[in-house]
Amino acid sequence: AQSVTQLDSQVPVFEEAPVELRCNYSSSVSVYLFWYVQYPNQGLQLLLKYLSGSTLVKSINGFEAEFNKSQTSFHLRKPSVHISDTAEYFCAVGAMKTSYDKVIFGPGTSLSVIP
Amino acid sequence: DAGITQSPRHKVTETGTPVTLRCHQTENHRYMYWYRQDPGHGLRLIHYSYGVKDTDKGEVSDGYSVSRSKTEDFLLTLESATSSQTSVYFCAINRNTGELFFGEGSRLTVL
Numbered sequence: 001a002q003s004v005t006q007l008d009s010q011v012p013v014f015e016e017a018p019v020e021l022r023c024n025y026s027s028s029v030s031v032y033l034f035w036y037v038q039y040p041n042q043g044l045q046l047l048l049k050y051l052s053g054s055t056l057v058k059s060i061n062g063f064e065a066e067f068n069k070s071q072t073s074f075h076l077r078k079p080s081v082h083i084s085d086t087a088e089y090f091c092a093v094g095a096m097k098t099s100y101d102k103v104i105f106g107p108g109t110s111l112s113v114i115p
Numbered sequence: 116d117a118g119i120t121q122s123p124r125h126k127v128t129e130t131g132t133p134v135t136l137r138c139h140q141t142e143n144h145r146y147m148y149w150y151r152q153d154p155g156h157g158l159r160l161i162h163y164s165y166g167v168k169d170t171d172k173g174e175v176s177d178g179y180s181v182s183r184s185k186t187e188d189f190l191l192t193l194e195s196a197t198s199s200q201t202s203v204y205f206c207a208i209n210r211n212t213g214e215l216f217f218g219e220g221s222r223l224t225v226l
Binding site: 006043044046049092 | 148156158159212218
């Protein structure tokens with residue numbers, strides 16, 4: 001079975017400062033990884049994903065994450081945050097067992113951008 | 116629009132009563148999921164389905180059952196609701212890309 005750890009439950013950061021949200025996973029099989037974002041009073045939406053290939057993946061709004069197999073990590077980074085990035089961020093892992101079956105989420109990190 | 120609708124969107128019920136939440140998709144996808152979202156726990160998988168009449172348990176399946184008699188519908192049933200099942204419930208589909216698309220959520224309050 002797979003599991004996901006997000007060590008930081010809350011991350012306050014000043015506007016235009018860099019940020020890193022940490023995600024570690026465990027799995028006995030190969031995995032695929034995601035970051036989802038939930039803005040206040042909204043549903044979840046995909047931010048970025050790693051399925052295979054290049055270990056560095058990027059989103060359209062400036063976030064990036066790097067898959068590190070040796071450290072079993074998939075940390076999310078942004079060099080300069082905006083007020084609009086305030087949201088809950090969830091790391092998720094799925095196991096490449098037979099196909100796309102169950103996807104497990106971490107507990108989430110609440111990012112608060114301070115003006 | 117991911118073509119997923121959940122009903123009801125809000126429900127208040129009393130302890131011990133049965134509750135059924137419905138998830139309906141218009142896209143004919145094989146994989147469907149039920150999650151619950153609670154503060155400090157993120158999203159926890161309750162049950163998922165990989166086809167008609169094919170379902171499996173997730174992380175927190177105790178107290179919940181599911182059924183999928185048609186590709187488009189995935190039902191979540193609380194046979195006897197308890198206060199610990201007060202939560203926001205999300206249904207999701209997998210479009211065979213690995214990415215999950217979520218419904219708008221169903222807020223359940225058990226008094």
